Amino acid sequence: GCSSGGNGGGSSEDSQAETSGEGASSSSDEGTQEKIKVGYDIYFLGNSWSVQLYQEFKWNAENNYADKVDVTYVESDNDITKQIANIEDLIAQGVDVIITTPCDTTALNSTLQEAMDEGIKVILLAAAIDGDSYDSLITVDEKDFGATGAKWLVEQLDGKGKLIMLEGISGFSTNTLRQEGALEVFEEYPDIEIVADEDADWDYAKAKTVASDLLATYPEIDGVWSQGGAMTLGAIESFQAAGRDLVPMTGEDNNGYLKACVDNNMEGIAVGKPTWLTRVALDTALSLMNGEEVKKDNIYPVATIAGLKEMEEAYFPELSDDVWCGTELPEDVLKEVFK
């Protein structure tokens, strides 16, 4: 699969993941005692990455950790107020551990603090908060996400050219961080001109509309920096529809994007936020309940698949476009999930 390729970035992180993995197995040896009650807050089910995150968590909980955890699911629909209410509900239900992906950097603080005050362990998965009301944070560096793509793009263009940027949804912290990361890189290159910086909601269709409007306006576009999601695919299609030559575009480690790059023989980079972080979260939950010492901030560097060569190795030709490559789910499970 591509998870190994995806992890090419850093070996130290690999080992770290493994160590916590060992932690998990050791706890299972002791485990005849009661299962721990985990409250998992599904932050969103509106895109394939968030679904894969949920599915991978569920698969882990039902297979690798079936005899150790008992999970209560709530769903927040990417809505802060709903998320706060959901976490309050989980506290009321008396769970042992709460695993959540905060939709906002500050909004959850006091609610999480309340959970900790009740003696509940709090694990943040795939998104950070401003504050320290948690026991463990497991994520990648979002700023790095933006910067990695930007650096690669600048390299491809030899430090000069006209760029368009496709952003996610204004107002989300992920969006802001990735954008900041990219802009910091671009600022260093005076010959890089950003001709347009538009929101396309991480959405394929929106990106397509926005890109075709931009193509109609700007006769010269040398590169596309995208926040990922399925936006890059939309941009590729609108370039093709407008009959323009494809240019280097950044994207996320989504199978469809990789396929498109391979099929069109174009240069690209896939930056990824792996969904196997869920396994780490479950491990951490067990360790915390066993009273073990865990690292408070586990920040993994982003996974990158740069250039055609790596892409050809990494993608799943026979799987759906929606699969995200940073996964440990077996292929048959992926096939089942993304049927």
Next chain:
Amino acid sequence: MQAMKEKFRYSNFPFGVYALFAAIILVFLLSTNGTVSPTHLLNIARSAAPLGIVAMGQTIALLAGGLDLSVGATISMVNLVCASIMNGRSERILPGILISLGLCAMIGLANGIIITKFKMQPFLVTMAMSIIIEGGYYVYTQGIPSGNIPKSFRYLAEGWWGSLPVAFVIWIALWGLLSLILRKTTYGRRLYFTGASPVVAKQSGYPADGILISAYVLTSLLAGLAGLMLSAYVGVASMGVGTEYTLNSIAASVIGGAAFTGGIGSLEGTFPGVMILVVLQSLMTILGISNAGQYLSQGLVIAVMVAVNQFQMKKNK
């Protein structure tokens, strides 16, 4: 001359909106310094086809004295359902279309029956319906949209007949057909009448409930067609592609002169209503106005448009 004046005053043709539409186009051309080709305008019209079609449906719901907040969810659902059924194979296009539209008809039927037979407020019923549909497609997809649209079907959105986009032609053809039905058939007359006053319609022996139900079915079917069109445009299954269409379709209808009280408005107004919205959107992307700026100007423009339109209508009546 007097006759002309009278005809103008008492005509229910929405001249005002067309004037506004022309003004917007002018602003568009001026502010882009002519860098934009007519082809691009046609391209805009092409991408407006789904909104155009669903807005006609919304207008029909408004004419029936109701409102349909479930069109957005319906569009999203159709996208997911037809993409997963077709799944890239052109021989599955027909079943994909039929099943999608069948579902839409059922949704419209449920909306209509609950609203008329249980005397519930359309706002509440269609909003709840929209939540149910959303849940339905979450259950159906388990959160993972899958499937894609075969090339041959995507022709609907991407093909051109001569210098006209196929999508636009389809939209206009549907418009002609529906406009004919609303203006020239007994059904259309009954719909206006029943929308304006269900009590009087019932006393006039009209099957008032049936007419209103049929209007909701029609609205849902049009949302379904818009969903198919949008799917042909998007090409893949994608979550929540229709969300924005609910409010936009209402805005387009109202800009076009439809009233929330029923029996007032026309499809002739909805067309420029839709075009005004999409041209504006495109203009702002082209001018590089940020997302925040887009909200600002959208708010401003819709309010001003409708205000001017209201003024016009008052003068004419």
Next chain:
Amino acid sequence: MTGSVKKQVKQAVPSMAVLGVMIAAAAILSPTFRNAYNIRNIAAQAAVLSVVAIAQCKVLFIGGIDMSVSSVISFSTILVALFSRDTMHTALFSILLALAAGALTGLINGIGIVTFQIPAMIITISTQAFLKGICLILMPGSGGKVNAEFAAFLKTRIGILNISILLAIAMYILAFFILHYTRFGRNIYAIGNGEVYAEQSGIKVKKNILIVYMISGMIAAFAGVLLSARISTGNPLVGDSYAMDSVAAAVVGGVSMNGGVGSVVGAFFGAVILTLINNIMNNMGISPYFQYIAKGIVLVASLMIFQIKRKEIK
């Protein structure tokens, strides 16, 4: 209660019954539902929505609708987060600022409606978009910090209820008396029954409509203040769901969208019902995918039963 007040309050009866059935069913089916902690949560969660529902209610009574409450709420969280700083004084200042912004938005809505004759739904959608633009300029993502002392104050519990919900309840009591027993309140109902006739009877319709929208904006802004304490930050999108939800709460509570019919009492029950649906489903462990369907069905089906009896609302 006399006169039409009785009838207006009666409109709330179905929602009370639905709420009763929901609570009874949940209490039997789920043991965690009954625990005090959970009840406390429900009360806290209902506070913001129930306050917005008052705003929406007033506007619905005059036959309008206010879709801009969502942006007003977001804007208000932003103002509080930006200006509340660290003393109670500045916190108070930020609240006043938020209320003023709400009133201003309401004023614009009102002017659009009375002088430019724009349908309420459209002008309020326009101001909603416009204000959202301003929110995004001020704060592209969430940010700022709500005065901790102030946030803590609103979360202080007296018994099982926190200050927020107590404030909400107080506002309901106030709104109830204002709407049913004062000149202003009766004028609102009269306008909802027929603007032209109200005008003929010497009611200053335009002025009243303006005031109602301004009050609606202020109440929504106040809901935003409560919300800001809950999320401790400002956020440009956090209010988004409240526009639809507040209308739904009012309508579930028997308020007619054609104006002149219903009571704030119903809106309160409506708001609690909407809050409860989520809570109950979490408690019963219903799969997230089915939560939507269940919510939609509860919304319609529960009231369908009563609607047959309710007087035909055209």
Next chain:
Amino acid sequence: MEGAYVKNGRTILTGKNLSKQFNGNIVLEDVSITCREGSAIALVGENGAGKSTLMNMISGGLQPSDGTIELDGKAVSFRSSVDAREKGIAFAHQELSLMEEMTVGENIMLGREPGKGIWIDQKKLHEQAKEILQEIGYEMDVYAMVCDLSPAECQITEIAKAWSSNPRIFIFDEPTSSLNKEESEILFGFIKKILERNISVIMISHRMEDIYKTCDQVVVLKDGRFVFEAPLSETTEELLISKMVGRDFKNVYPERRKDKAERIKVSIRNGAVGTRVRGINIDVPEGTIVGIGGLEGQGQRELSRALFGLARFTGGDYFIDGKKVKIHSPADAIRHKISFVPEDRKSEGLCLALSVRENILSMVLKKNSRFGFMNKKAEDKDTEEGIRQLGIKVGHPRMKVSRLSGGNQQKIVFSKWIKTNPEILYLNEPTRGVDVQSKLEIYALIRELTRQGVSVVIFTSDMMELIGLSDEIYIMYEGRISGQISGREATEERIMQYSAKRAHTETEGEGSESV
């Protein structure tokens, strides 16, 4: 010359050379009117003559396009009806202006509720409303919601509402159009009383009786112009009508049919509606007019609705052409070629948001279409014919019906329903608000229809109409038929006799006999 017929009153208000245009259409031109203390002016004229418009101008509801209004000798311009009312001018409208979802009391006291400061005292409010009603002479439940009231009760509420402002000038626009005889008499008594208190009255009515009973002076308008003014004591009914119509005119009902019809078209046997209406036996012979009279609220409304399928007969049999039928909805009724002119034109008869054309044509969509497509020529012809046949005054066929004068709206309802070529015609107060001339035209038309074989049942509270038009009269009392009189022999006294009490018990006996 003036002093000769004017009751010694001081002039309160004068309207001088008033004109009004709507979108360039002149509906009133150069009309003057003078109101004096203690004097009652009758304002008469055909439908659409401009009476309501004139009154709206002197009561602030409309601004004159030209001309001046003087109050107590000083020129004024009323900013609004409220302004006028504050200056002592009250207007009980023809098109009632009541709040459906509020109580009678709240409606009457709207805008001047009693209470301390911002608070309203509901109890006191309803007490005061009750007092006002009593002052006028009516007993009503002030806590009833307006949406549950009968048209007569609504009209009374409207009058009470106007009276509650303590006016110096009280304008009534067709106050008796929904009232029965007793209720009208009460109103006349009230008007007498207020005239003695030096209040000035203007009354618009199409009923000559109203005018002669209350007013001392008459002003006639025709086509928006002033045509005649005189003390009523010096005029005759015929003279007035000829002034209104513009030619000599005789107030006569069309000739009754001479022979007795053989075939029974509709017959109801032992019909019952709900718990109140029982034992109804009615025969409607082909080509005759059957009138149904009686005091208001004796079950006429329930019966008429049941006949048209708007309510259900809960007992008894309904025969058409000797065959038993089930009529459960208006659609069923229409299928049996029944037409029905409803009581309340605004809520049941017309789509106010739509045009004259669309309303007139609403019942003949099938006839005017081929394969479901409308035939514009046929429709235009039908519209034009409908407008002409009843002399409906419209600016343009595509004008909204809500812009028409009250009587013209009523004519449109009538026109719409006879367009279906019915065999059976149920009429509910068909001439409410219609002017004298049009009334007679409508009567002639009804009679003409019966000659062509249409059977007509007319529910009316207008005694003259009942007697003048009907071939056969049934009188209802407490939900039963209390008497049956042939139209030829009917007199007011006989009808009153039956109306006042249940005449004999044999009505029931008769019913059971024939079953």
